[in-house]
Amino acid sequence: xxxxxxxxxxxxxxxxxxxxxxxxxxxxxxxxxxxxxxxxxxxxxxxxxxxxxxxxxxxxxxxxxxxxxxxxxxxxxxxxxxxxxxxxxxxxxxxxxxxxxxxxxxxxxxxxxxxxxxxxxxxxxxxxxxxxxxxxxxxxxxxxxxxxxxxxxxxxxxxxxxxxxxxxxxxxxxxxx
Amino acid sequence: xxxxxxxxxxxxxxxxxxxxxxxxxxxxxxxxxxxxxxxxxxxxxxxxxxxxxxxxxxxxxxxxxxxxxxxxxxxxxxxxxxxxxxxxxxxxxxxxxxxxxxxxxxxxxxxxxxxxxxxxxxxxxxxxxxxxxxxxxxxxxxxxxxxxxxxxxxxxxxxxxxxxxxxxxxxxxxxxx
DNA sequence: TGACCATACCTCGAAGCCGAGGTATAGCAA
DNA sequence: TTGCTATACCTCGGCTTCGAGGTATGGTCA
Numbered sequence: 001x002x003x004x005x006x007x008x009x010x011x012x013x014x015x016x017x018x019x020x021x022x023x024x025x026x027x028x029x030x031x032x033x034x035x036x037x038x039x040x041x042x043x044x045x046x047x048x049x050x051x052x053x054x055x056x057x058x059x060x061x062x063x064x065x066x067x068x069x070x071x072x073x074x075x076x077x078x079x080x081x082x083x084x085x086x087x088x089x090x091x092x093x094x095x096x097x098x099x100x101x102x103x104x105x106x107x108x109x110x111x112x113x114x115x116x117x118x119x120x121x122x123x124x125x126x127x128x129x130x131x132x133x134x135x136x137x138x139x140x141x142x143x144x145x146x147x148x149x150x151x152x153x154x155x156x157x158x159x160x161x162x163x164x165x166x167x168x169x170x171x172x173x174x175x176x177x
Numbered sequence: 178x179x180x181x182x183x184x185x186x187x188x189x190x191x192x193x194x195x196x197x198x199x200x201x202x203x204x205x206x207x208x209x210x211x212x213x214x215x216x217x218x219x220x221x222x223x224x225x226x227x228x229x230x231x232x233x234x235x236x237x238x239x240x241x242x243x244x245x246x247x248x249x250x251x252x253x254x255x256x257x258x259x260x261x262x263x264x265x266x267x268x269x270x271x272x273x274x275x276x277x278x279x280x281x282x283x284x285x286x287x288x289x290x291x292x293x294x295x296x297x298x299x300x301x302x303x304x305x306x307x308x309x310x311x312x313x314x315x316x317x318x319x320x321x322x323x324x325x326x327x328x329x330x331x332x333x334x335x336x337x338x339x340x341x342x343x344x345x346x347x348x349x350x351x352x353x354x
Numbered sequence: 355t356g357a358c359c360a361t362a363c364c365t366c367g368a369a370g371c372c373g374a375g376g377t378a379t380a381g382c383a384a
Numbered sequence: 385t386t387g388c389t390a391t392a393c394c395t396c397g398g399c400t401t402c403g404a405g406g407t408a409t410g411g412t413c414a
Binding site for chain 1: 207208209265268270274277278280281290307308322323325327328330334337338343
Binding site for chain 4: 002034035036037038041042045062063064
């Protein structure tokens with residue numbers, strides 16, 4: 001997820017680590033902050049994998065900066081990951097939002113974008129609850145525990161809003177394809 | 178999060194590992210499945226920490242089962258964690274739902290339950306967006322990218338539903354306190 | 355001149371998670 | 385009797401993450 005986000009941000013334009021940090025903080029920071037000890041090793045991994053290159057420049061306001069630039073391999077990896085996200089990217093909301101944040105990078109391929117959205121739709125259409133009475137899913141109405149009731153109500157509202165948005169966006173994409 | 182979920186399920190009644198696995202699959206499995214290689218070491222950690230004990234029994238249909246039972250320390254740890262969840266438990270939706278799933282275990286303490294809900298409310302009231310134009314947060318209406326627009330729309334719907342539920346539930350808790 | 359802060363990057367050990375693989379037992383069907 | 389499936393548990397290496405700590409530069413302000 002971090003890898004995807006880094007590649008996604010760098011696709012727009014080269015950034016140095018500190019800027020990247022701030023972009024990441026804006027995207028997912030209020031939910032799940034990224035520490036330096038996570039970010040910098042991740043950058044190094046991407047570099048050794050040949051997905052990005054760094055060029056040192058004198059720092060504007062402080063220490064020298066390492067400007068990070070996506071390579072062709074990096075760009076290809078990003079687009080590939082966006083075209084075929086794995087199941088966790090589709091089911092976990094945090095990861096899914098990261099995919100959505102960069103899905104526009106597939107801008108020449110509305111059919112590929114639509115295919116990704118359809119995978120999410122399929123996931124949302126799977127009958128799945130959080131709680132079961134034996135094998136039977138427990139609906140929000142019958143939950144006696146107010147907190148579990150909350151989970152079900154919130155999940156239902158989210159799913160409804162997302163289905164709505166998915167359907168309208170898919171219609172637009174299909175139209176432009 | 179896994180630790181919290183295990184303690185939470187065992188608070189209801191003793192379970193063996195395989196049952197626990199199925200409970201966990203129902204709670205978070207459709208979003209984020211838990212593998213054996215995660216579950217069993219986690220159980221072992223809880224055991225060495227003295228939070229649960231296991232008693233081997235002949236298996237009903239197969240290999241012998243290890244029935245897991247919460248100790249007093251385990252029960253205390255669970256309640257403590259529910260009373261004072263850390264920030265990530267409050268901000269990350271996956272973790273927050275896990276807290277909610279077991280918050281009823283604080284049933285004698287409506288004030289403590291309300292305090293936890295209020296922390297979530299405070300988090301939701303923080304002005305936070307996913308995208309910024311400089312320092313200014315970008316609203317769903319101005320987002321030109323349809324996918325980022327989706328993120329903002331879905332997040333807005335979720336937040337609205339959750340605020341609603343939090344307010345009504347807090348009113349009930351305050352009434353019963 | 356010195357204190358302090360924001361910028362900018364990095365390392366290290368501890369811990370957790372994952373997937374792949376392994377070991378058994380019991381029941382059922384070909 | 386062979387094989388399959390479900391039950392039930394476990395280990396291992398590899399990878400990622402985290403937090404705590406460290407280094408260095410340049411600017412502001414007293």
